[in-house]
Amino acid sequence: MNEMDLLTEFRAEVPLGVSPHAEELFRAGIQDHFAERARLPRTRNPFARIGMRWRLALAAGLAVGLALGVLVAVQPSGQRAGQPAGQPSAEAIGQPSVLTARMLADRAAAAALTGPTVPAGKWAYQRTVTYSASPPRGIPARLTQDIWSTADGSLEYQGGGWSRNAVQPALYRELSSLPANPVAIDRYLARLSYPNANATQTNDEVAAFTTIEQLLSSAILPPSLNAELYRALGDIPTVEVRSHVTDIDGRAGVAFVLPENSQSANLEIILDAKDYGYLAQAAWQPSNGTPNSAIPFTETAVLHTTLVSGPGRTAADLAPPSQAVLAAEQAAIAVLAAGNPGQGTALTHPGQWIYRKLAAAGGTREIWARVDDTSQASYVDGRLVTCARSATCASGIAWLMPAGPAYPVVYPSGAAARYPQLPDDPQALLDKLSTYPAGCADTAAYCNAVSVFAHMLLGYGNTLLGYGNIGVSPLTWYFSLADVPGVTIKHVRDAAGRADVEFSFPVTSGVTGILYNARTYQFAGYLDNGAVTLLLQQATVSGPGVRP
């Protein structure tokens, strides 16, 4: 090997690739020059998260906001805003139509009854397109989004962004528990509008319409309930029908319309003209009082809905949700209900010391380790021994993180934050973690990934809240574990007497089970080759040997 070969290997770890930050700087520079003309292809959508909020504002805000009695600020859209590619429905609202609301409701209800019964925890993948005449800054007028949600709408996932919808599952549950007759549902919907008795008829109608709109667009309801909701739409006195409308995707439809009133713009639920399946919801205002030039203020169309095995998956899967997926959902809801783990209180300083008390086969152990597990300390024969990973004593230490991604990959900061991190998609994360050799050969069963998961949960300090945070949401972890082939769920009582949920993996070596607290879904311990390690206590301390 000559000096040129050595030079070629020098700093060869630096990957080939352009950092997102450099690309942004370049694009910003070009756009400064050609602010108007340059329409640059983007490889990444920096607005993804804002987009989700915007969509939620549209879907939930319009509906729930109105249901709570908040008046939606409808912007006049008379000025020439960019028309969407598929022309919005522009038929005159006053045009007499052959179809009455009740007739349309009956047809839609009959069609709905032929739909499948989908369990509340089943995942659905939807592609939606939202058009907005006056989008928030930075959001394109026409926004296509891929969204995963459970059938009851309680959890929503969008490319690494997770959210919990607290209102919808309650609606779903309560509506599902009603006797299947229109009167009960009408009464329920009417009660939603205002808690006080002074609610006007308009209040009631807007609340009912927007609640139904929300449920139809974002939940997969039992067929009988779905049918009753359509009948309830037909029962709202002022609801009209517009035939021959087109949604923003250009599909022929027929729409229920709640005409503009003191509390809302025109609201529309557009159904497929042929099979009466749900297509889109829209809110719009006639501009300058001339209905023929109406432009939708906003419209969200569902391009397709596919039942899938879990969040992030796109292949159709009709099987009921697995026990592991249901457990992951419980975990996700518990985490979201606990607030916003991993933000604010996460430990990001890699040098911080953490005290941990563990229970293992040999009894209770106390370990002090830095957040990034680069140094460890414990008592040996009554003497505190501290060792750095780079030191010669390191080989005699049982590292909490024996293998896996380096801390800067997991929790990037500074320069590293600008380089690709771990993926936020459950399956992709599992695949990525499988690439770290954790000493087991059963790669098809993801045993390396499972071991790495378990070690990160125990060994990296940002798990102090008990949930872990690896630069992607801890919720993604649960669904990654649920994606491991053959995973099962066991309810166990651990040696410390705690009720745990165990994700149990059909692997022959390495970590075979990960334990979570059955109520909070915080990390409780793991099983490694049959031996249980339980995390009894952890706390930040000022240095090795210091107890909290």
Next chain:
Amino acid sequence: MTPQRQAPAEPDSDAEADDATVIQLSRHEPEQFTVLFRRHAPHIQRYVIRRLGPDAADDIVAETFLLAFRRRDSYDPARADARPWLYGIATNLISHHRRAEVRLYRALARTGADPVCVPFTDRVDDRVSAGQAGQLIAAALAGLPAGLRDTLLLAAWSDLSYEQIALALDVPVGTVRSRLSRARARLRRTLGDADPSALAEEPQT
């Protein structure tokens, strides 16, 4: 956000047009210039990081392409491959950070830990240490005059031919050859009389 999955498919037409054509097109359609960025920025960025570390690299890479963009009208359309031009601009920008570059080599030579590579250490059990050979190379690079170092590192890291390096640095190709032989001689001297292959492999523990 996982860029791997979201990367758009490369339009086929990109493969057809050489750099000169893309630059010609970009005179009237500025957005065409992003084709050049997609094509070459990953390599330029790696080159700049290897010399200056990730902190400075983002700005320099963006600035390289923005300078090129502003000068696109004067690009010689006879040069189908724009890499010598781009590496030349990048090398000029790097020269403004000469002290920082040398500081990084010296830190590595002294401590054995390479600050440039820390963000790219993927595994917890990886060693950030560059090994003895890395330390000696860093020491040698720190001691090279700037002209020799520019030539040597373009030869080692850029895939440019001697003729293209000459274009990038705006010197005759004979100068490239003589600089390279001088730089390699100094590198060999620093690596010592010992067989350099003895330094190549760090035993894995």
